[in-house]
Amino acid sequence: MDELRRQAYQNLIDALLTCDREEEMGIMQANLELIDEGFAQFLRRDWATQTLGKLQDEEAFNCAINLHNFNLGFSSLRQGSRASNLEVSIACLEIGLTVITREAYSEYWAAFQNNLGADYGNRIRGEKAENLEVAIAAYLASLEVYTREAFPINNAETLYNLGLAYRDNSQLPAAYDTFNTAIETVELMRSEIIIGGEADRQKLAEEWNKLYQEMVEVCLAMANQTAALEYVERSKTRNLVELFYNARSVPQNPQPISFAEIGNLLAEDEAILEWYITFNGFKVFIVTYQPFLAPPYQGGVGGVDVWESSEQDLQALEEFQREYIDDIKDNEKYDNWKNQLETRLEKLAEILHIDEIISRLPETCKRLILVPFRYLHLLPLHALTSRRLRENVEETGSLLDLFPGGVRYTPSCQLLLLSQRVNPPGEDSSPRKLFAIQNPTEDLDFTDIEVEAIAKSFNPAEVLKREKASKTGLQERITGLQDADIAHFSCHGFFDFSNPRKSALILAGSKVTPLNPPLGKGGDWRGFLLGKGGDWRRFPLTKWGDWRGEKRKFSLGKGGDRRRFPLTKWRDKRSPPLTKGGLGGVSSNQSYIRSRRGEIFDITQCVTLTEIFDLKLNKCSLVTLSACETGLTDIRDTTDEYIGLPSGFFYAGATNVISTLWAVNDVSTAILMIRFYELLLSEIRPPVAIALRESQLWLREATVQKLVEWVADCQLIADAKKQEIQDYIKWGENPENKPYQSPHFWAAFCAVGQ
Numbered sequence: 089m090d091e092l093r094r095q096a097y098q099n100l101i102d103a104l105l106t107c108d109r110e111e112e113m114g115i116m117q118a119n120l121e122l123i124d125e126g127f128a129q130f131l132r133r134d135w136a137t138q139t140l141g142k143l144q145d146e147e148a149f150n151c152a153i154n155l156h157n158f159n160l161g162f163s164s165l166r167q168g169s170r171a172s173n174l175e176v177s178i179a180c181l182e183i184g185l186t187v188i189t190r191e192a193y194s195e196y197w198a199a200f201q202n203n204l205g206a207d208y209g210n211r212i213r214g215e216k217a218e219n220l221e222v223a224i225a226a227y228l229a230s231l232e233v234y235t236r237e238a239f240p241i242n243n244a245e246t247l248y249n250l251g252l253a254y255r256d257n258s259q260l261p262a263a264y265d266t267f268n269t270a271i272e273t274v275e276l277m278r279s280e281i282i283i284g285g286e287a288d289r290q291k292l293a294e295e296w297n298k299l300y301q302e303m304v305e306v307c308l309a310m311a312n313q314t315a316a317l318e319y320v321e322r323s324k325t326r327n328l329v330e331l332f333y334n335a336r337s338v339p340q341n342p343q344p345i346s347f348a349e350i351g352n353l354l355a356e357d358e359a360i361l362e363w364y365i366t367f368n369g370f371k372v373f374i375v376t377y378q379p380f381l382a383p384p385y386q387g388g389v390g391g392v393d394v395w396e397s398s399e400q401d402l403q404a405l406e407e408f409q410r411e412y413i414d415d416i417k418d419n420e421k422y423d424n425w426k427n428q429l430e431t432r433l434e435k436l437a438e439i440l441h442i443d444e445i446i447s448r449l450p451e452t453c454k455r456l457i458l459v460p461f462r463y464l465h466l467l468p469l470h471a472l473t474s475r476r477l478r479e480n481v482e483e484t485g486s487l488l489d490l491f492p493g494g495v496r497y498t499p500s501c502q503l504l505l506l507s508q509r510v511n512p513p514g515e516d517s518s519p520r521k522l523f524a525i526q527n528p529t530e531d532l533d534f535t536d537i538e539v540e541a542i543a544k545s546f547n548p549a550e551v552l553k554r555e556k557a558s559k560t561g562l563q564e565r566i567t568g569l570q571d572a573d574i575a576h577f578s579c580h581g582f583f584d585f586s587n588p589r590k591s592a593l594i595l596a597g598s599k600v601t602p603l604n605p606p607l608g609k610g611g612d613w614r615g616f617l618l619g620k621g622g623d624w625r626r627f628p629l630t631k632w633g634d635w636r637g638e639k640r641k642f643s644l645g646k647g648g649d650r651r652r653f654p655l656t657k658w659r660d661k662r663s664p665p666l667t668k669g670g671l672g673g674v675s676s677n678q679s680y681i682r683s684r685r686g687e688i689f690d691i692t693q694c695v696t697l698t699e700i701f702d703l704k705l706n707k708c709s710l711v712t713l714s715a716c717e718t719g720l721t722d723i724r725d726t727t728d729e730y731i732g733l734p735s736g737f738f739y740a741g742a743t744n745v746i747s748t749l750w751a752v753n754d755v756s757t758a759i760l761m762i763r764f765y766e767l768l769l770s771e772i773r774p775p776v777a778i779a780l781r782e783s784q785l786w787l788r789e790a791t792v793q794k795l796v797e798w799v800a801d802c803q804l805i806a807d808a809k810k811q812e813i814q815d816y817i818k819w820g821e822n823p824e825n826k827p828y829q830s831p832h833f834w835a836a837f838c839a840v841g842q
Contacts, residue, residue, distance in 0.1 A: 261310070325503055354375065454493035579593055580683070
């Protein structure tokens with residue numbers, strides 16, 4: 089090394105040592121030609137002995153802390169040679185460790201070791217296996233200080249890093265054990281959050297979701313599909329499960345669901361399809377009935393199979409859901425979305441490889457339980473077209489067509505299990521008491537026909553009609569709701585993507601004039617989808633060594649305010665004034681919401697999701713939300729917490745919920761609902777999922793002539809109303825046409841629950 093080069097290296101390290109922290113990266117970027125292996129050698133051979141070695145204790149300590157921070161800069165530097173950047177970064181840490189010893193500075197020493205492990209894990213020079221062994225040794229050293237008891241956050245972070253190193257080194261059993269220990273630490277931290285409560289537990293879960301993803305991948309790599317499914321379930325709907333336990337005073341803390349318990353949810357002719365999305369693809373866990381579910385389980389045997397996508401499939405799915413959601417929420421694009429819905433569902437079936445998944449089910453399977461994940465909750469999976477080969481005959485149709493026992497949804501297997509424990513299936517086969525909300529905004533004429541027809545099948549039937557269906561009216565009759573076997577809400581609905589707890593069912597008296605109050609402009613939808621998480625591998629230290637060691641009791645800070653979506657008018661070609669809901673957003677005044685048609689409502693006079701959580705509906709076997717967008721859930725968080733109106737009713741005690749995925753037409757919805765209750769309350773008393781399936785397929789296939797005849801024969805519809813419905817059905821239509829064949833009219837409805 090010539091003298092000029094040596095002096096240039098010296099000038100660079102001097103500049104970094106004397107600059108402000110925020111200037112470090114700029115200096116590095118301006119001197120990329122000096123950041124090479126020669127610089128690393130200079131630091132080790134010359135600078136470490138001639139400069140650092142001559143400093144007194146306090147000066148040496150501060151200089152070593154600076155080296156740690158240079159490590160953060162060099163390791164994250166994307167310009168220049170990545171290999172050389174890492175060599176310099178490693179040199180900074182190893183030189184710093186000559187000063188930062190475990191005996192003198194144990195916490196700092198642990199942070200140095202963690203970051204050294206990260207650099208060796210990423211190192212390009214040298215043999216990969218040898219680098220990983222060094223990384224593993226560094227992480228293990230760090231964990232000698234970062235114990236769960238003293239530093240739970242750092243313990244989990246370092247365990248996560250160690251698990252990645254074991255995985256990369258093909259030491260899968262060690263990776264499994266390490267990730268499991270990290271999960272135990274994270275779940276302990278979650279249980280000890282006191283200040284901040286549910287919000288901070290949710291934030292912690294989102295930050296650590298990638299740990300569960302890595303564990304699922306390791307389980308699958310070890311051909312341990314049953315354990316993979318258990319960890320998928322362990323990562324989902326945690327807040328809702330805990331709330332469910334607390335609300336029912338269940339004596340023990342919620343325990344993770346086992347594969348045996350998942351298998352025991354199934355009847356002989358039933359299967360579960362559970363989706364899970366990771367960083368490199370999506371998986372579908374296919375659980376089929378097995379008569380003997382006892383450990384030990386064998387991977388791929390014992391009732392579970394796993395279908396895995398490619399990264400290209402995931403990219404296609406991400407693109408599909410962005411376009412789908414953008415169009416459904418943009419009023420200018422809504423008509424286009426509606427007209428292309430059938431084509432889009434065909435494309436979705438291809439992206440999800442639904443044919444391959446269905447082909448893995450036994451011919452005896454007649455019923456499906458679908459467990460979507462994140463944005464898949466917003467898509468009508470039951471309407472996807474597939475093929476089945478049964479008795480050497482190929483059948484083609486939607487999943488509803490192919491599974492005569494019905495298709496139902498559940499947020500997670502654990503929530504389904506909890507629901508069944510509280511309300512065992514089959515206990516209430518003869519519902520008698522109805523509580524209904526009927527057309528509170530007085531702009532849905534066919535809603536009046538719907539509720540009046542349905543109410544004829546119940547005794548007693550308590551109905552809050554039109555102006556009586558107000559917030560005050562509901563509060564006065566709350567006992568009737570809480571004693572009901574079935575609750576039916578036929579009204580406008582609203583889902584707030586930016587704050588799901590403000591989602592609501594619109595009641596009478598909530599509509600206000602545009603001039604009172606003045607409303608600000610809506611925000612936008614940015615932040616609607618989550619990007620990838622950060623990098624846990626590195627721990628930052630301040631320049632003068634301010635290391636904040638985390639203790640066991642802690643509170644996470646609250647997040648910032650999320651943006652609101654734009655508010656536009658609603659349009660529906662078939663019947664502009666007859667669309668239920670489609671409410672667009674919350675104004676800058678937090679108490680008001682504006683519908684897609686421009687109407688303004690006072691949210692304090694509506695029933696919100698937060699208030700639904702406070703209801704007591706343990707006697708209620710079914711809540712029917714015959715309103716718009718009532719099945720939408722919060723898809724921003726990565727932990728699939730399933731926050732939406734259905735979750736509120738489940739928490740309140742309901743066994744089943746029928747909800748909708750988009751704004752539904754008033755007339756077709758009234759017809760579908762009346763037909764549904766005809767079937768549900770018939771002599772055979774079919775399960776909710778079967779009654780809904782039969783109603784949907786009937787509506788899809790019914791011609792104008794058949795619908796007119798059905799109205800004439802229907803004993804539930806008042807004679808005075810039959811002509812009005814028939815005239816609407818026949819208007820501009822050929823008698824042989826199928827006016828509601830499009831999935832827009834029938835596929836929005838989902839049966840969620842038992």
